[in-house]
Amino acid sequence: MTGVNEVQVVAAHQERATLRVGDMFLKVDADQVRADIEVAAMTSAPIPTPRILWRNPPVLALGALPGAPLGCLGQPSTASRAAWTAAGATVRTLHDAPLPPAPGRSPEQTAALLDSECAWILxxxxxxxxxxxxxxxxxxxxxxxxxPVFIHGDLHIENDTVTGVIDWSEAASGDAHFDLATLTLGHRSHLEDVLSGYAIPVDRTRIHAWWSLRSLLGIRWLIEHGFDPATPGCEVDVLKVQAGWGDSGRGGVRG
Incomplete structure (x- = not known):
């Protein structure tokens, strides 16, 4: 490649890493089953996804999507209400698609995982x-x-741009409310904008429940992979707001 001045580390931990080189993203993942799921999801998703440039395990090369993310973790979103509404419409299109091959967790499996994660925290x-x-x-x-519907599985605001959705490694069949909760977890003031674009009735109580559930499930993973869930605006702040211990109007809380 010519004209590339630097390699940007987008995300890196023990399981996988993502690098940006010019207009290309290189995803290095030792788990090829997970990489297979990501490729299959991007191929079948009825919404804009990164173009697959090439694959040479353990590396998957993807083209960059135009547009800016809806926001950054721990900071208020600068995206317009129209952008959030468009994101809701995009999620609805995904949820209306045929189910992907990956089955996802059942409610019973999720409950068992929640019990074990809460026990670990305590x-x-x-x-x-x-x-x-x-x-x-x-x-x-x-x-x-x-x-079950076709869910992205990790639809936080940095994975959703005005023009498409990236990072499909967690795609599976699952609860539609999970994607809606993940997208709005740090920006609950935009929930109604997203639901306006989603355009069908949803259970808001269930979305609130996923805010708590996702945050509780994330604590151990973050700690074991070198991240701090107590960083301002992250999982611990989300749990405090959910429990009434924090400022529910804070725009930068994420999970």
């Missing part, structure tokens, strides 16, 4: 027991049976 005294208990109660509404 045993190590990472969070106050009352904070965990309050969010565990809120999360229960997300564990009711759901009608």
């Amino acid at each position: 045993e190590r005294e990472i969070l106050p027991a009352e904070l965990v208990a309050r969010n565990r109660r809120i999360a229960e509404s997300a564990l009711r049976p759901w009608k």
